[in-house]
Amino acid sequence: MNELELKEKVIDILSDHKTGILASVEDNKPHCRYMTFYNEELTLYTPTKKDTEKTAEIEKNSSVSVLLGYEDKGQSDGYVELLGNATINEDQSLKERFWEESFAKWFDGPHDPNYIFLEIKPKTIRLLNLEDEPPQELNLE
Numbered sequence: 001m002n003e004l005e006l007k008e009k010v011i012d013i014l015s016d017h018k019t020g021i022l023a024s025v026e027d028n029k030p031h032c033r034y035m036t037f038y039n040e041e042l043t044l045y046t047p048t049k050k051d052t053e054k055t056a057e058i059e060k061n062s063s064v065s066v067l068l069g070y071e072d073k074g075q076s077d078g079y080v081e082l083l084g085n086a087t088i089n090e091d092q093s094l095k096e097r098f099w100e101e102s103f104a105k106w107f108d109g110p111h112d113p114n115y116i117f118l119e120i121k122p123k124t125i126r127l128l129n130l131e132d133e134p135p136q137e138l139n140l141e
Contacts, residue, residue: 013069014039020068032086078130084122090130
């Protein structure tokens with residue numbers, strides 16, 4: 001698979017799978033949780049509250065890992081493992097674009113100041129378990 005095909009396959013998986021695992025660093029140890037993800041090309045966005053431990057962890061150490069995919073058919077599903085850096089993004093147009101009514105459980109609407117996104121810029125993305133192919137790696141540094 002060439003680099004363009006790899007990138008397209010990764011974007012397909014990122015676009016088709018919204019629930020994944022975000023790992024950040026807490027006290028020099030991994031801290032994992034399920035999150036909802038949106039993507040623009042290879043950049044991921046995940047909504048969260050401004051006043052959570054996730055944001056405090058990322059302010060101390062921006063290194064994160066994300067797993068997405070592997071949901072439908074079990075062991076034969078392709079999935080991605082993304083390593084990158086996260087920043088806090090409070091852009092109002094982003095908040096409005098990705099707003100879902102289900103978020104009303106946690107936020108007062110897309111203008112709630114506590115509603116923010118973590119923006120994740122990948123450094124390395126590995127595509128795994130795809131149609132009996134060996135793992136493929138996309139380096140973005």
